[in-house]
Amino acid sequence: MQKSINIFSAILLDLFNLISKSSCASLFGEPDYPEELLK
Protein backbone atom coordinates (compact mmCIF):
# COMPACT_ATOMS: atom_id res chain seq x y z
CA MET A 1 0.00 0.00 0.00
CA GLN A 2 2.77 2.40 0.99
CA LYS A 3 4.60 1.66 -2.26
CA SER A 4 1.45 2.39 -4.27
CA ILE A 5 1.02 5.74 -2.51
CA ASN A 6 4.64 6.68 -3.24
CA ILE A 7 4.28 5.70 -6.91
CA PHE A 8 0.97 7.58 -7.24
CA SER A 9 2.51 10.71 -5.66
CA ALA A 10 5.50 10.49 -7.99
CA ILE A 11 3.23 10.10 -11.05
CA LEU A 12 1.19 13.16 -10.02
CA LEU A 13 4.37 15.22 -9.52
CA ASP A 14 5.65 14.12 -12.94
CA LEU A 15 2.29 15.04 -14.47
CA PHE A 16 2.55 18.46 -12.81
CA ASN A 17 5.92 19.00 -14.50
CA LEU A 18 4.39 17.99 -17.83
CA ILE A 19 1.34 20.23 -17.38
CA SER A 20 3.55 23.16 -16.36
CA LYS A 21 5.43 22.87 -19.63
CA SER A 22 2.24 23.05 -21.72
CA SER A 23 0.67 26.27 -22.86
CA CYS A 24 -2.75 25.21 -21.67
CA ALA A 25 -3.20 22.60 -18.97
CA SER A 26 -6.81 21.79 -19.67
CA LEU A 27 -9.32 22.00 -22.49
CA PHE A 28 -11.03 25.37 -22.10
CA GLY A 29 -10.51 26.11 -18.46
CA GLU A 30 -7.60 25.95 -16.15
CA PRO A 31 -7.69 25.90 -12.35
CA ASP A 32 -5.98 28.79 -10.57
CA TYR A 33 -2.27 28.17 -10.40
CA PRO A 34 -1.08 28.12 -6.77
CA GLU A 35 0.42 31.55 -5.98
CA GLU A 36 3.11 29.97 -3.80
CA LEU A 37 4.49 28.19 -6.86
CA LEU A 38 4.81 31.45 -8.80
CA LYS A 39 7.30 32.87 -6.26
Next chain:
Amino acid sequence: MINTLSNLISKYLLKNNTSLTKTDLLKIQYTLQVILGDIIKFIIIFLIFLALNQVPLFLLSFIILISIRPLGGGAHCKTFISCLIVSILYFIIIMLFSNFFPRLNNNFYIAFFAISFIITLAYAPCPNEKRPINNKATLKILSLISLTIWGILFCKLSNIQICNCIFASILFQIAQITIVNTKGVVSNAKIYKHFFSHTS
Protein backbone atom coordinates in the same frame (compact mmCIF):
# COMPACT_ATOMS: atom_id res chain seq x y z
CA MET B 1 -16.57 19.38 -5.64
CA ILE B 2 -13.40 18.95 -7.71
CA ASN B 3 -11.43 21.12 -5.27
CA THR B 4 -12.75 19.19 -2.27
CA LEU B 5 -11.90 15.85 -3.84
CA SER B 6 -8.42 17.07 -4.87
CA ASN B 7 -7.76 18.38 -1.37
CA LEU B 8 -8.92 15.12 0.19
CA ILE B 9 -6.70 12.98 -2.05
CA SER B 10 -3.66 15.24 -1.69
CA LYS B 11 -4.00 15.42 2.10
CA TYR B 12 -4.29 11.65 2.26
CA LEU B 13 -1.11 11.35 0.18
CA LEU B 14 0.70 13.87 2.39
CA LYS B 15 -0.34 11.98 5.50
CA ASN B 16 0.85 8.66 4.13
CA ASN B 17 3.95 9.82 2.27
CA THR B 18 6.35 11.64 4.59
CA SER B 19 8.75 12.56 1.80
CA LEU B 20 6.21 15.04 0.33
CA THR B 21 6.76 18.75 1.07
CA LYS B 22 4.16 21.54 1.22
CA THR B 23 5.15 22.56 -2.32
CA ASP B 24 4.62 18.99 -3.51
CA LEU B 25 1.17 19.08 -1.92
CA LEU B 26 0.27 22.23 -3.91
CA LYS B 27 1.57 20.65 -7.11
CA ILE B 28 -0.44 17.47 -6.49
CA GLN B 29 -3.61 19.46 -5.69
CA TYR B 30 -3.25 21.46 -8.92
CA THR B 31 -2.61 18.33 -11.00
CA LEU B 32 -5.61 16.56 -9.49
CA GLN B 33 -7.83 19.58 -10.20
CA VAL B 34 -6.74 19.54 -13.85
CA ILE B 35 -7.16 15.77 -14.26
CA LEU B 36 -10.48 15.45 -12.42
CA GLY B 37 -11.90 18.52 -14.19
CA ASP B 38 -10.96 17.14 -17.61
CA ILE B 39 -12.28 13.66 -16.82
CA ILE B 40 -15.66 15.05 -15.70
CA LYS B 41 -15.87 17.32 -18.75
CA PHE B 42 -14.92 14.48 -21.08
CA ILE B 43 -17.55 12.13 -19.61
CA ILE B 44 -20.34 14.75 -19.83
CA ILE B 45 -19.48 15.73 -23.43
CA PHE B 46 -19.03 12.06 -24.40
CA LEU B 47 -22.52 11.24 -23.07
CA ILE B 48 -24.01 14.17 -25.02
CA PHE B 49 -22.39 12.95 -28.21
CA LEU B 50 -23.39 9.38 -27.44
CA ALA B 51 -27.01 10.58 -27.29
CA LEU B 52 -26.49 12.44 -30.58
CA ASN B 53 -24.92 9.31 -32.10
CA GLN B 54 -21.83 11.30 -33.07
CA VAL B 55 -19.14 9.70 -30.90
CA PRO B 56 -16.54 9.08 -33.68
CA LEU B 57 -16.68 12.73 -34.73
CA PHE B 58 -16.40 13.87 -31.09
CA LEU B 59 -13.37 11.62 -30.53
CA LEU B 60 -11.71 12.94 -33.67
CA SER B 61 -12.28 16.59 -32.71
CA PHE B 62 -11.08 15.75 -29.18
CA ILE B 63 -7.86 14.20 -30.54
CA ILE B 64 -7.29 17.27 -32.74
CA LEU B 65 -7.95 19.56 -29.78
CA ILE B 66 -5.54 17.78 -27.42
CA SER B 67 -2.88 17.76 -30.10
CA ILE B 68 -3.00 21.51 -30.74
CA ARG B 69 -4.35 23.28 -27.66
CA PRO B 70 -1.78 22.26 -25.00
CA LEU B 71 0.92 23.44 -27.41
CA GLY B 72 -0.60 26.60 -28.86
CA GLY B 73 -2.73 27.65 -25.90
CA GLY B 74 -5.92 29.66 -26.21
CA ALA B 75 -8.71 31.43 -24.36
CA HIS B 76 -9.61 30.29 -20.86
CA CYS B 77 -12.77 30.31 -18.81
CA LYS B 78 -13.07 31.57 -15.27
CA THR B 79 -15.20 28.84 -13.81
CA PHE B 80 -15.60 25.13 -14.38
CA ILE B 81 -19.24 25.50 -15.47
CA SER B 82 -18.48 28.20 -18.05
CA CYS B 83 -15.60 26.06 -19.30
CA LEU B 84 -17.91 23.08 -19.62
CA ILE B 85 -20.52 25.14 -21.52
CA VAL B 86 -17.90 26.57 -23.91
CA SER B 87 -16.43 23.08 -24.42
CA ILE B 88 -19.87 21.62 -25.24
CA LEU B 89 -20.59 24.48 -27.66
CA TYR B 90 -17.18 24.05 -29.24
CA PHE B 91 -17.71 20.36 -29.98
CA ILE B 92 -21.29 20.89 -31.18
CA ILE B 93 -20.20 23.64 -33.59
CA ILE B 94 -17.39 21.40 -34.89
CA MET B 95 -19.89 18.54 -35.32
CA LEU B 96 -22.39 20.73 -37.22
CA PHE B 97 -19.62 22.19 -39.36
CA SER B 98 -18.23 18.72 -40.15
CA ASN B 99 -21.61 17.36 -41.15
CA PHE B 100 -23.05 20.23 -43.15
CA PHE B 101 -20.23 22.39 -44.53
CA PRO B 102 -19.49 21.75 -48.22
CA ARG B 103 -16.02 21.07 -49.59
CA LEU B 104 -14.49 24.31 -50.87
CA ASN B 105 -11.90 25.06 -53.51
CA ASN B 106 -8.46 23.50 -52.87
CA ASN B 107 -6.76 26.88 -53.29
CA PHE B 108 -8.78 28.21 -50.36
CA TYR B 109 -7.52 25.39 -48.11
CA ILE B 110 -3.92 25.90 -49.25
CA ALA B 111 -4.20 29.61 -48.40
CA PHE B 112 -5.85 28.78 -45.08
CA PHE B 113 -3.10 26.38 -43.98
CA ALA B 114 -0.40 28.79 -45.15
CA ILE B 115 -1.96 31.65 -43.11
CA SER B 116 -2.42 29.33 -40.12
CA PHE B 117 1.24 28.35 -40.32
CA ILE B 118 2.32 32.01 -40.41
CA ILE B 119 0.05 32.94 -37.47
CA THR B 120 1.31 29.97 -35.43
CA LEU B 121 4.88 30.89 -36.27
CA ALA B 122 4.28 34.48 -35.21
CA TYR B 123 2.04 34.13 -32.17
CA ALA B 124 2.05 30.60 -30.69
CA PRO B 125 2.04 29.82 -27.84
CA CYS B 126 -0.63 32.10 -26.39
CA PRO B 127 0.33 33.89 -23.18
CA ASN B 128 -1.25 32.29 -20.14
CA GLU B 129 -2.34 34.88 -17.61
CA LYS B 130 -2.50 32.37 -14.78
CA ARG B 131 1.09 31.16 -14.97
CA PRO B 132 4.31 31.86 -16.87
CA ILE B 133 5.30 29.79 -19.89
CA ASN B 134 9.03 29.15 -19.85
CA ASN B 135 9.50 26.95 -22.93
CA LYS B 136 7.91 29.10 -25.62
CA ALA B 137 10.38 28.09 -28.36
CA THR B 138 9.72 24.37 -27.85
CA LEU B 139 5.94 24.89 -27.77
CA LYS B 140 6.10 26.97 -30.96
CA ILE B 141 8.03 24.23 -32.78
CA LEU B 142 5.65 21.53 -31.52
CA SER B 143 2.63 23.66 -32.54
CA LEU B 144 4.05 23.99 -36.05
CA ILE B 145 4.75 20.23 -36.25
CA SER B 146 1.20 19.46 -35.06
CA LEU B 147 -0.31 21.91 -37.56
CA THR B 148 1.80 20.44 -40.38
CA ILE B 149 0.71 16.88 -39.53
CA TRP B 150 -2.98 17.87 -39.54
CA GLY B 151 -2.42 19.80 -42.79
CA ILE B 152 -0.88 16.73 -44.45
CA LEU B 153 -3.70 14.50 -43.17
CA PHE B 154 -6.23 17.04 -44.49
CA CYS B 155 -4.68 16.84 -47.96
CA LYS B 156 -4.38 13.05 -47.94
CA LEU B 157 -7.88 12.25 -46.68
CA SER B 158 -10.91 12.35 -48.95
CA ASN B 159 -13.65 12.01 -46.30
CA ILE B 160 -15.35 15.40 -46.20
CA GLN B 161 -16.49 15.02 -42.56
CA ILE B 162 -12.96 14.35 -41.31
CA CYS B 163 -11.52 17.16 -43.45
CA ASN B 164 -14.16 19.61 -42.20
CA CYS B 165 -13.46 18.54 -38.62
CA ILE B 166 -9.72 19.21 -39.05
CA PHE B 167 -10.41 22.52 -40.80
CA ALA B 168 -12.88 23.78 -38.17
CA SER B 169 -10.65 22.74 -35.24
CA ILE B 170 -7.64 24.53 -36.67
CA LEU B 171 -9.77 27.56 -37.57
CA PHE B 172 -10.95 27.85 -33.94
CA GLN B 173 -7.42 27.47 -32.64
CA ILE B 174 -5.95 30.05 -35.02
CA ALA B 175 -8.78 32.49 -34.21
CA GLN B 176 -8.06 32.14 -30.48
CA ILE B 177 -4.30 32.58 -30.91
CA THR B 178 -4.87 35.68 -33.06
CA ILE B 179 -7.42 37.30 -30.73
CA VAL B 180 -5.52 36.60 -27.51
CA ASN B 181 -2.21 37.78 -28.96
CA THR B 182 -3.36 40.85 -30.83
CA LYS B 183 -5.35 42.13 -27.88
CA GLY B 184 -2.69 41.16 -25.35
CA VAL B 185 -3.10 39.55 -21.98
CA VAL B 186 -4.50 42.69 -20.32
CA SER B 187 -7.07 43.39 -23.01
CA ASN B 188 -7.77 39.70 -22.97
CA ALA B 189 -9.68 40.19 -19.75
CA LYS B 190 -11.91 42.70 -21.55
CA ILE B 191 -12.64 40.24 -24.35
CA TYR B 192 -13.66 37.62 -21.85
CA LYS B 193 -15.78 40.14 -20.01
CA HIS B 194 -17.67 41.13 -23.15
CA PHE B 195 -18.00 37.81 -24.92
CA PHE B 196 -17.93 35.24 -22.17
CA SER B 197 -19.28 36.87 -19.03
CA HIS B 198 -18.17 33.87 -16.99
CA THR B 199 -14.70 33.60 -18.43
CA SER B 200 -11.32 35.06 -17.47
